Amino acid sequence: NAGVTQTPKFQVLKTGQSMTLQCAQDMNHEYMSWYRQDPGMGLRLIHYSVGAGITDQGEVPNGYNVSRSTTEDFPLRLLSAAPSQTSVYFCASNEQGNTGELFFGEGSRLTVL
Amino acid sequence: TQLLEQSPQFLSIQEGENLTVYCNSSSVFSSLQWYRQEPGEGPVLLVTVVTGGEVKKLKRLTFQFGDARKDSSLHITAAQPGDTGLYLCAGARAAGNKLTFGGGTRVLVKP
Numbered sequence: 001n002a003g004v005t006q007t008p009k010f011q012v013l014k015t016g017q018s019m020t021l022q023c024a025q026d027m028n029h030e031y032m033s034w035y036r037q038d039p040g041m042g043l044r045l046i047h048y049s050v051g052a053g054i055t056d057q058g059e060v061p062n063g064y065n066v067s068r069s070t071t072e073d074f075p076l077r078l079l080s081a082a083p084s085q086t087s088v089y090f091c092a093s094n095e096q097g098n099t100g101e102l103f104f105g106e107g108s109r110l111t112v113l
Numbered sequence: 114t115q116l117l118e119q120s121p122q123f124l125s126i127q128e129g130e131n132l133t134v135y136c137n138s139s140s141v142f143s144s145l146q147w148y149r150q151e152p153g154e155g156p157v158l159l160v161t162v163v164t165g166g167e168v169k170k171l172k173r174l175t176f177q178f179g180d181a182r183k184d185s186s187l188h189i190t191a192a193q194p195g196d197t198g199l200y201l202c203a204g205a206r207a208a209g210n211k212l213t214f215g216g217g218t219r220v221l222v223k224p
Contacts, residue, residue, distance in 0.1 A: 004155070035214075040122065040216050040217070041216055042117075042119075042201055042214035042215050042216045042217050043156070043201065043203075043214040044214070045211060045212075048211065058211065090155050090156075092155070101146070101158045101161070102146075102148075102156070102158065102203075102212070104154075104155025104156050104157070105155055106153065106154055106155055107153070107154070107155055
């Protein structure tokens with residue numbers, strides 16, 4: 001039972017570098033989303049997708065891009081990393097619309113120096 | 114200011130004691146979820162409440178949704194070290210709306 005798989009688990013970047021956080025789910029869920037988690041801030045929505053080919057912005061989208069070419073995959077791209085993007089990133093999927101149970105990956109801890 | 118305010122931010126208790134975590138807002142929610150997150154893992158859903166005044170029990174955990182659907186509480190009876198974790202509430206303001214998370218309450222149950 002893989003569920004939601006995120007890679008990498010840890011990454012250190014220098015300011016200005018780019019990278020992609022990968023997310024894959026094997027539950028055939030239509031809805032996928034990316035959150036960042038910072039101390040005392042809970043989870044904040046970055047981008048989300050309601051199906052292949054459809055994406056939209058969440059609360060904190062600046063500095064991040066996403067695409068959804070297949071149902072299974074939802075990568076998150078940082079085009080020019082900044083220290084403010086140091087955080088733990090979680091990918092989630094769900095089947096019952098935006099308010100159904102979220103199934104989360106194990107997280108990707110990103111440090112930007 | 115967050116839409117959902119959780120209190121307290123941190124709670125440290127001895128095994129066997131009871132605890133209550135609160136999730137408050139000035140907004141009305143159509144549904145509210147509670148998640149628990151352990152270190153190095155993603156949050157896992159504990160319960161969803163949808164009706165004002167609803168009470169749900171999950172073994173030693175009791176969840177309540179306020180009558181006005183603006184607040185919720187999580188009560189743990191006779192806490193155990195296995196209850197240690199970060200508890201997050203998340204609400205949806207309308208059908209189809211996105212979930213908004215509270216800031217979380219970190220619970221430590223000492224043996």
